[in-house]
Amino acid sequence: MSSELFSPLPLRSGQVLRNRIAKAAMEENMAGDGQLPDRGLLSLYRRWASGGTGLLITGNVMVHAEALTGPGGVVLDEHAPLKPFTEWARAGKSGGGAIWMQINHPGRQIQADMPGVVWGPSDVAVSLGKHSSRFGRPVAMTAEQIEATVTRYAVTARRAEEAGFDGVEIHAAHGYLLSQFLSPLVNKRTDAWGGSLENRARMLLDIVRAVRATVSPSFAVAVKLNSADFQRGGFDADDARQVIEMLAPLGVDLVELSGGSYESPAMSGRPADSRTQAREAYFLDLARDLVKSSPLPLMLTGGITRRETAEKVLESGVAIIGMGTALAVTPDLPDRWRDGREADHQLRPVTWSDKALASVAGMAQVRHQMRRIARNRRITPNTHPAVALISEQRQQRRALRSYRTWLSKTRDTAGR
Numbered sequence: 001m002s003s004e005l006f007s008p009l010p011l012r013s014g015q016v017l018r019n020r021i022a023k024a025a026m027e028e029n030m031a032g033d034g035q036l037p038d039r040g041l042l043s044l045y046r047r048w049a050s051g052g053t054g055l056l057i058t059g060n061v062m063v064h065a066e067a068l069t070g071p072g073g074v075v076l077d078e079h080a081p082l083k084p085f086t087e088w089a090r091a092g093k094s095g096g097g098a099i100w101m102q103i104n105h106p107g108r109q110i111q112a113d114m115p116g117v118v119w120g121p122s123d124v125a126v127s128l129g130k131h132s133s134r135f136g137r138p139v140a141m142t143a144e145q146i147e148a149t150v151t152r153y154a155v156t157a158r159r160a161e162e163a164g165f166d167g168v169e170i171h172a173a174h175g176y177l178l179s180q181f182l183s184p185l186v187n188k189r190t191d192a193w194g195g196s197l198e199n200r201a202r203m204l205l206d207i208v209r210a211v212r213a214t215v216s217p218s219f220a221v222a223v224k225l226n227s228a229d230f231q232r233g234g235f236d237a238d239d240a241r242q243v244i245e246m247l248a249p250l251g252v253d254l255v256e257l258s259g260g261s262y263e264s265p266a267m268s269g270r271p272a273d274s275r276t277q278a279r280e281a282y283f284l285d286l287a288r289d290l291v292k293s294s295p296l297p298l299m300l301t302g303g304i305t306r307r308e309t310a311e312k313v314l315e316s317g318v319a320i321i322g323m324g325t326a327l328a329v330t331p332d333l334p335d336r337w338r339d340g341r342e343a344d345h346q347l348r349p350v351t352w353s354d355k356a357l358a359s360v361a362g363m364a365q366v367r368h369q370m371r372r373i374a375r376n377r378r379i380t381p382n383t384h385p386a387v388a389l390i391s392e393q394r395q396q397r398r399a400l401r402s403y404r405t406w407l408s409k410t411r412d413t414a415g416r
Helices: 039-049 083-092 129-134 143-163 177-182 202-214 237-250 284-293 307-315 325-329 333-338 355-374 385-415
Strands: 021-023 055-057 098-104 167-172 220-226 254-258 298-301 320-323
Touching: 039 055, 039 083, 039 355, 083 143, 098 143, 098 220, 129 355, 143 167, 143 202, 167 177, 167 202, 177 202, 202 220, 202 237, 220 237, 237 254, 237 284, 254 284, 284 298, 284 307, 307 320, 320 325, 325 355, 355 385
Parallel strands: 021 055, 021 320, 055 098, 098 167, 167 220, 220 254, 254 298, 298 320
Antiparallel strands: none
């Protein structure tokens, strides 16, 4: 087999990843008091760090305290104490690899029972049929709110570097805020942030510029981008190609390709249309086309579980492979591959016909395993998705009460 999987990858910033295997971002929803990383999260990342990956990318860290993807989300803004993040960075680097912080704003993808704000490029709500009421009704952002959000990303990136992280990944995929601006189905603006692709990409490009101007040249800056939204008339592969070209002159080190959103959960192998039905490497066909013209190294995430598949992805010209679920079940999978072994288990498949509910249950399964790893318990890959989902809902209710209390105190302090 090719040895490229375990060869180093030099990046534009001068950073060198020790191999071509990354732990892709998975939303942990495991914040402790004050929406900060706690001992469980540190334990989880120490376990991953010891498993042989070249790069760990955290689950999305929120840049705005009033806009969280879930009540257990971690927040790093100008007011957050830095020590817990310093400990998180240290845990992530304890095995000799690098750790990057994924930074994000959910935009309109915010649960209806969450306090705070529900913003979007336009007032177009998330459409999930009978599940649509799960999400709040968005309001279109003002120019001032857009500019303030750009600043928030830069502040979070600067503080991530101060805490000892090796880089940040700006999340512009999966239907979150920057992905919403890129989508012609969601972005109906007629001003400088809407209409042409150049305008729809403006907020992302402004954030990249602001981040790169704030951090050190040796600090990595990556972008996570949909290869396609998998919705008719939405952001597509040609749009992705053009956005990658726009990012190239701005000092970006790497673009991670994924796909889908809550409305079309292709990132979990369940798109709303039929263009990705692969059981592994969901977006490889699109990546093969994009890598031909990409001026930046690409990372591919989505359904990779076996070394043979990972090697096939690298042979296509992709620079680094990302794995999420596979590492939630087998944290030492890279070391196993190096020794010629594969994973012993995979998660029990979710075969429900309701794609939206199946996607939520699948994510609950993954987080169930992450919480077990954090508590140093054995993996239970055969946990029924319904059991994982019920456990997740209990966790969410407790986290929501904690978040509401914390946010109320935060607002009161700001008001004084």
